[in-house]
Amino acid sequence: MKIHHLRNATALLTLGEHRLLIDPMLARQGAFTGFKFFGGGRRPNPLVPLPPDTFSWLEEATGVLVTHAHPDHLDTAGLRWIRKHGLPVWTSREEAPNLRKRGLAVRELDDGALGMRVERIPVRHGRGLLARLLGxxxxxxxxxxxxxxxxxxxxxxxTEDLLEAVERLQPDVIIAPAGAANFGVGGDILFSVDELVTLVRRAPGRVVLNHLEALDHCPTTREGLRERMKAEGLLEKVLIPRDGEELHFTRQERASWPTAPGPGSTQERERASLASHTEASAP
Structure with missing residues (x-):
């Protein structure tokens, strides 16, 4: 398996014969409005450009997977690119009608699709009224x-439902948003850093953290996240890719992946270097 992280939540995910473009936000830097509506700090998004070779890498894509159609996961530039290349778009039954109206060749991502086991896990994008508004x-x-x-x-x-899914499914790799996005009112709409610590502790394998340093309402930085994970004794269990970086995983590696120390533990464990799992393809 290969995860080629591009920017924010956009990545190329290679699983066997499939190369899935995940949640394409392909706009140029500063192309659309800021999301930080209250409290200051609003800036045009995205904050950073795509890596220089992005559109060459995208030629590998055999399909698109859209988790939801917010503009930081499917923007106008992403829509244009998908239509131009005529790729199938995999999404949930609930999201499918909306994407068909936007001129995409939509297929429902159900169990057995793409020749693999698939399970959709409903998740909560924020809390209370804000979560309902975000859909x-x-x-x-x-x-x-x-x-x-x-x-x-x-x-x-x-949420407890999300943790239950991790416990039940025992995924080898989890990909999770780490930006702690906040509109300036209504609380975080993505995992807080404290919640990420809990998620990483409960994860059976590696956790790839994305949704970082690309949008004005995501204050968490890569460096700050590394420092927190290091303080918690979890740094070698997480991967925090740079834009343009590739991460590689094999099934044989699972047995040797580190188990995180329990809460409050200060024991230092010797673990294999993450360099064997990563290959930088961006400067």
Whole structure:
């Protein structure tokens, strides 16, 4: 399995013969409005450009997976690119009618689709009234017979239902948003850093943290996240890719992946270097 992180939540996910473009936000830097509506700090989004070779890499895509159609997961530039290339778009039954109206060749991502085990996990994008306003969001568990399994949480906060899915499915890799997005009112609409610590502790394998340093309402930085994970004794269990970086995983690696120390533990464990799992493809 390969995760080629591009920017924010956009990535190319290689599972067997499939190369799925995940949640394409392909706009140029500063192309649309800021999301930080209150409290200052509003800036045009995206904050950073795509890596220089992005559109060459995208030629590998065989399909698109859209977890939900918010503009930081499917923007106008992403729509144009998908239509131009005529790729199938995999999404939930609930999201499918909306995307068909936008001229996309939509297929429902149900169990058995793409020749693999699939489970849709409904997740909560914020809390209270704000979560209801943001609408339904789907996480996905994908288990290709020849690859490590992966759980894309999509945009979520920590809930008992989400933790139950992690415990039940035991995904080899979790991909989770780490930006702690906040409109300036109504609380975080993505995992807080404290919630990420809990998620990483409960995860059976690696956790890839994305949705960072690309949008004005996501204050968490890569460096700050690394420092917190290091302080918690969890740093070697997480991967925080740079824009343009590739992460590689094999099924054989699972047995040797580190188990996180329990809460309050200060024991230092020797673990294999994450360099064996990553390959930088951006400067």
């Amino acid at each position: 339904r969001v789907s996480g996905y568990y994908l288990a290709h017979p020849d690859e490590p399994s992966v759980f894309l949480t999509s945009d979520a906060v920590l």
